[in-house]
Amino acid sequence: MTQISTPISYDHGVSDKKLIGETIGAFFDRAVETWRDREALVVRQQNVRWSWGELGRRVDDLAAGLLSLGLERGDRVGIWAPNRSEWTLAQFATAKAGLILVNVNPAYRRSELEYAMNKVACKALILAPALKTSNYLEITDDLVKAKKLPHLEHIVRLGAEKTPGMLNFDDVATAGGNAERMKLADLGAKLQFDDAINIQFTSGTTGHPKGATLSHHNILNNGYFVAEGLKLTPADRLCIPVPLYHCFGMVMGNLGCLTHGATMVYPAEAFDPLATLQAVAEERCTALYGVPTMFIAQLDHPEFAKFDLKSLRTGIMAGSPCPIEVMKKVQSQMNMGEVTIAYGMTETSPVSTQCATDDPVERRVSTVGQVLPHIEIKIVDPEGKAVPRGATGEFCTRGYSVMKGYWNDAEKTRDAIDEAGWMRTGDLATMDAEGYVNIVGRLKDMVIRGGENVYPREIEEFLYSHPKIQDVQVIGVPDPRYGEEICAWIKLKAGQSATAEEIREFCKGQIAHYKIPRYIEFVPEFPMTITGKIQKFVMREQTIEKLGLKAEKTA
Numbered sequence: 001m002t003q004i005s006t007p008i009s010y011d012h013g014v015s016d017k018k019l020i021g022e023t024i025g026a027f028f029d030r031a032v033e034t035w036r037d038r039e040a041l042v043v044r045q046q047n048v049r050w051s052w053g054e055l056g057r058r059v060d061d062l063a064a065g066l067l068s069l070g071l072e073r074g075d076r077v078g079i080w081a082p083n084r085s086e087w088t089l090a091q092f093a094t095a096k097a098g099l100i101l102v103n104v105n106p107a108y109r110r111s112e113l114e115y116a117m118n119k120v121a122c123k124a125l126i127l128a129p130a131l132k133t134s135n136y137l138e139i140t141d142d143l144v145k146a147k148k149l150p151h152l153e154h155i156v157r158l159g160a161e162k163t164p165g166m167l168n169f170d171d172v173a174t175a176g177g178n179a180e181r182m183k184l185a186d187l188g189a190k191l192q193f194d195d196a197i198n199i200q201f202t203s204g205t206t207g208h209p210k211g212a213t214l215s216h217h218n219i220l221n222n223g224y225f226v227a228e229g230l231k232l233t234p235a236d237r238l239c240i241p242v243p244l245y246h247c248f249g250m251v252m253g254n255l256g257c258l259t260h261g262a263t264m265v266y267p268a269e270a271f272d273p274l275a276t277l278q279a280v281a282e283e284r285c286t287a288l289y290g291v292p293t294m295f296i297a298q299l300d301h302p303e304f305a306k307f308d309l310k311s312l313r314t315g316i317m318a319g320s321p322c323p324i325e326v327m328k329k330v331q332s333q334m335n336m337g338e339v340t341i342a343y344g345m346t347e348t349s350p351v352s353t354q355c356a357t358d359d360p361v362e363r364r365v366s367t368v369g370q371v372l373p374h375i376e377i378k379i380v381d382p383e384g385k386a387v388p389r390g391a392t393g394e395f396c397t398r399g400y401s402v403m404k405g406y407w408n409d410a411e412k413t414r415d416a417i418d419e420a421g422w423m424r425t426g427d428l429a430t431m432d433a434e435g436y437v438n439i440v441g442r443l444k445d446m447v448i449r450g451g452e453n454v455y456p457r458e459i460e461e462f463l464y465s466h467p468k469i470q471d472v473q474v475i476g477v478p479d480p481r482y483g484e485e486i487c488a489w490i491k492l493k494a495g496q497s498a499t500a501e502e503i504r505e506f507c508k509g510q511i512a513h514y515k516i517p518r519y520i521e522f523v524p525e526f527p528m529t530i531t532g533k534i535q536k537f538v539m540r541e542q543t544i545e546k547l548g549l550k551a552e553k554t555a
Contacts, residue, residue, distance in 0.1 A: 008378075008386040009393065009431040015373030019400055020224055020259070023191045023216045025096035028258060032056030035234055035261040041088060042237075042265045044279055048085045052261070055092075062093035063184055064176020069124065069154050069167075073098035073187060076120045076199065079245070080104035080113070080136055081128035082269035086158050086169055087244045088254060090126055095216065096184060098191050102199045102211075103245040106131050106270070107530040110139050112209070114148050120199055120211055120407050124154040126169065129161070131269065137163055193217040199407055200247065200346050211407035212347045219247070222349040222401050223255025225372050227262070229340060229354045230287060230314045234261035237311075239285040241267050241276045241294060246531045247350035248319060252342070253289060262287075271532075273297040277307045284311040288336065291319035291532035295330050296471060300494070304333075314338035314357055319532055321439060321457055323464045323471075327365040343368035343439060345425055347416065349401040352377055353437050367436040375399040377437070378422070379429050392440055392455075395429040396422040428455065445536055447476030447484045452514050454486060456536075459515050463488060466506055468496040473526055475540050477519065478549050487519035487543050489526060498522070519547065 020027060036053040050058070071077065077099045079090050094101040102120055104113065104127075117125065127136045137157065143149050144165065155166040162168065176184075193216045201209035232238070240253040257264045267279035271290075277298055280288055290298075295317060298304065312335045317327065322341055330336050338357035341364060344350035355369035363369075371377045378386050379393040387393040402423045405413035417423050428440045440455045447454040456474035463472045471491040479485040492498060500520035507516040527538040543549070 005433070007388055009380075009389055009391065010376070010378040010386050011371045011431065011435040012376040012399075013371040013373040015225075017225075017228065017373060019217070019221050019374055021193060021217075022220075023095065023188075023193050023195070024092065024197065024220050024255075025188055025191065027220060028059070028092055028096065029056070031258055031261060038234055038261060039263045040257075041085060042263060042283060043083075043085045044266065044275070044283075045268055046085055050085070055088075058089055058173065059092040059096065060181070060184070061176060062089045062173045063096040064180035065172040065174065066093060066097050066099060066124070066176075067180040067183055068175040068177070069172065071097070071099055071123060071154075073191070074100065074196075075124070076100045076102050076122045078102040078104050078117060078122040078125040079127070080106065080108070080125060081158060082106050082131050083240070083244050083249065083266045084128070084158065084269065086126065088264070089173070091244070091250055091254060095197055096188065098187050098195065100196050100199060103201070103250070105201065105245055105530060106134075106243065109134065110143065113139060114143055115208055116201055116211075117143075117149050117152060119208075121151040122149075123151060124156060125152060126156045126158070128158045137166075141165070191216075193220075196404055198250075200245075202346050210409060210412050213404045213407045214349055215404055218349040218401055218403065219251045220255055220259070221374070222351055222372075223251045224259040225374070226252045226316070226342060226351050226354060227256030227260045229342075229356065229372070230256070230316070230338070231357055232256060232260040232262045232287065236260070236262040236286045237265055237283055238262055238287040238289070239265045239267060239276065239280050239283070240289055241271045241279075242289050242291070242319075243270070243531055247344070247346055248289060248291075248531065251349060252316060252318075252351065270530075271297075273301045274303065277301065277304065277309075280309055280312060281307040286311055286313045288312060288315040288334070290315070290317060292317060292322045292326055293320075293471070293528070293532045295326055295334075299326070299329050299333060300470070309335050312336050314340065316340055316342045316354075318342040318344070318351075320534060321460070322365070324365040324461060325464050328361075331361065340364065341368050343437065344401075347403045348397055348423055348425075349403070352395075352397040352401065363436060367432075367438045369437065370435045371437075372401075375401055377431075379431050379437075384418070389431055389433055392428055392430050394443055395425045395427045395437070395439070397425065398422045442536075445475070447486060449476070449479075449484050449486065449514055450482040454515055459486065459488065459511065459517070462507070462511050463490070463503070466503065468492050468498050470494075471526070473534050473536065473539060474517065475536050475543065477540060477543050477547070479518075480550070485518040486515065487521065488517035489521045489523050489539055489543075491523055491525070519543065521546075
C-alpha cells in the first residue's frame with residue numbers, strides 16, 4: 001500500500017540498522033577484540049600511537065585505578081583538560097567503571113568550576129596543570145583551601161610533577177590490583193545501557209549552566225549513526241580538532257570511531273589551523289571535523305597551499321550555520337567532496353539531522369539534512385502545533401537521543417522536554433516536502449523590526465556573497481521607533497577595507513529594505529565560546545553600550 005506523505009512538518013528516521021542495546025564498556029571490549037592490532041588513537045603533541053589492544057589495556061588499568069580510590073557506581077568524576085590521550089582514557093574508563101564523567105569546559109574560571117563541581121557533587125577531578133592563561137592547579141587549590149568544594153575527595157593531575165594534596169594520573173592508572181579488576185568484571189554485568197554516564201554543562205547564556213545528563217544509550221547510538229552517515233570503516237582516519245569536552249569531540253568523534261573501528265587523530269591540545277592541516281596531510285586523514293570558523297581559518301592560512309589534502313573524503317561541519325561559500329571551498333579546495341552538515345544540541349546527544357554524503361551539493365549547502373535513524377522530529381508553532389511543510393516554527397525532537405534530563409533540576413527539565421517526550425530546541429526551522437530541514441535562526445535571535453520577523457541567517461548568507469567579507473554576524477538591537485533594528489558585525493578579508501555605506505549600497509535592491517543593516521560594525525574577531533559558537537548576546541550587549549542605545553517600548 002502506498003503511504004500518503006504527511007503535509008505537516010513531521011518526520012522520523014527509518015533504518016535497517018538497529019539501535020545498539022549495550023553499554024559503552026561492553027561495546028568497547030568487543031571493539032578491542034575485533035580490531036586489536038589496528039591503530040586506535042594518535043595524539044600528535046604527545047607522540048601517542050596506540051593500537052586498540054593498547055588502548056584497551058590502558059583503559060582497564062585506569063578503570064581499576066579509579067575503583068581503588070573508593071569510587072562507586074554512579075559517582076561523578078570531573079575532567080578539566082584539553083584534547084589529550086588522558087581525556088580519552090578517562091572517557092572509556094569511567095564508562096567501564098559505571099562512573100559518570102563530568103565534562104568541564106577548558107575555558108571555565110574559578111566561579112564556573114565551583115558551580116559545576118558542586119551542582120553535580122563531584123567526588124574526583126582529573127585536571128591538566130594549565131591551559132593558555134588558566135592555571136587549573138592554582139584555581140582548584142584555592143577553592144579546596146577555601147573549603148568551597150565539600151564533595152571533592154580526590155584530585156588527579158596530569159603530568160609528571162607532584163602537587164601537594166593531588167594524585168598523579170599515571171600513579172592512579174597503575175594503582176588497581178586483582179580485587180579491583182574482579183570488581184570491574186562484576187560491574188560490567190550489572191551496568192545498564194540506560195544508566196547516566198556523562199554530564200555536559202550547556203553554555204549559560206542566561207543564568208547558570210545546566211548539566212545535561214546523557215546515558216550510554218544516548219551517546220553510543222548517536223556516535224554510531226553519525227559515523228554511519230559518513231560511511232566510516234576501520235580504514236578511515238578521523239582528524240578531531242574540536243574539543244573533547246563537547247559532544248562534537250567525544251561522541252561524534254571518539255564514539256563514532258569506536259563503533260566503526262576508525263582511528264582517532266588529535267592534531268593539538270586546542271584548535272590550531274596549522275597543526276590541523278599538518279595532521280591531515282601527515283596522518284593521511286580521510287575525514288575532518290570542525291565548526292565553520294575552523295574551516296575558514298584553515299582555508300585562509302598563508303601556508304594552506306603547501307598541504308596535500310588528497311586523502312580527505314568526508315567530514316562534518318556543525319556547531320553553527322555554515323556559510324554556503326565556505327562549504328563550496330571545503331568541497332573543492334580541501335577535497336572533502338562527501339562533507340556533511342550535522343545539526344543538534346548537547347541535550348540530544350547531540351545530532352538530530354545530518355546530510356548524506358551523496359546528497360546534491362545544493363542540499364548540503366542549504367539544509368542540515370534529514371532526520372537520523374530512530375529519531376522523530378517536528379516543527380511547531382508557539383502553541384505547540386505542527387506547522388505545514390515550508391512554514392517556520394520551533395524544531396523539536398524525540399527518541400533515544402533525548403537526554404535523561406538536567407542534573408538535579410526537574411523544573412528546567414520540564415521546561416525543555418514536554419509530557420510526550422519532545423525536546424524543544426529553541427531553534428527556528430523549516431522542513432521541505434522531502435524532509436530536509438533548514439535552520440533559520442534561534443528563537444531568541446529572531447529580530448522583530450516594525451512588526452516584520454527578520455531572520456539574521458538570511459541577511460548573513462546574502463552578505464557572505466560580498467567579495468570583501470570573510471565572516472559576518474547579524475543581531476537585533478533596541479530601537480525606539482521600530483522596536484529593534486538590524487546590526488551587522490563584519491570581519492573583512494585580509495588586506496581589505498570597506499565603509500558602512502558601501503555595504504548598504506550592496507544590499508539595496510537585493511534584499512528587502514527592512515533587512516538592510518542600519519548599524520555596521522567592522523571587527524577583527526567575534527566573541528566566541530571555546531567550541532567556536534558565536535556569542536550573539538555578548539555582541540548585542542557591546543553594541544548597545546557602544547552606540548548608547550536604550551530599549552524602548554514601541555507605540
